[in-house]
Amino acid sequence: MKSDRPQLAAMQQILREGDVIYIYKLDRLGRSLKHLLEMTSDFEKRGIGLVSINDHIDITTAQGRFIFNIFASLAEFEET
Template identity: 50%
Template structure:
């Protein structure tokens, strides 16, 4: 049986392209996740793993839909081989039911990890360049400096409970504690 798996990383992405390709490839069932490929535990993928049986073929639109790290993809490959399950990737034209397909799988898995590492390097370089220009990333502070000092003062005075201080200032407990810690 051909069973499809699709994955998108964000709610803004659309899974239709993958579903159409998997349906056209003859998949009888399709499982979908909306989660990053770097997350190992994915609900639909876990359910899919329970359903796959010897002789089945897992079909993905691209290898990076199954996993972004070489280690994860190779672990999946070992699992598939042990269970007698084939893997087919439509975009890379990989079919691990053949020796050539297995070789090509390992080459493309290495390339997927290389691409992920390049993205991380570019992101870090961009952040470093922004910091060098004086830009600070992250979330904006919840309170201005005067209100932060007041919240810390109220905390140290011990006249109000943590819940009262947070309610008055409109902040969460972790935010209050981070203000106290930074003072």
């Protein structure tokens, strides 16, 4: 698994509060569920939104955060 992602690191450095990241699918952002959860938690703390177009998830809304957490819990359950 390739963990060196210079473009992702560069994007994370320039993000500001109020920015919204649009991605095609959640699995294109995180290399693992743990990595994805860490990044989305960091985005939320920094006031940065995330919208996954294909997954129909928008963590800038309460409903989107709820759905994201359900999907994350199901994925974690599948790993055990």
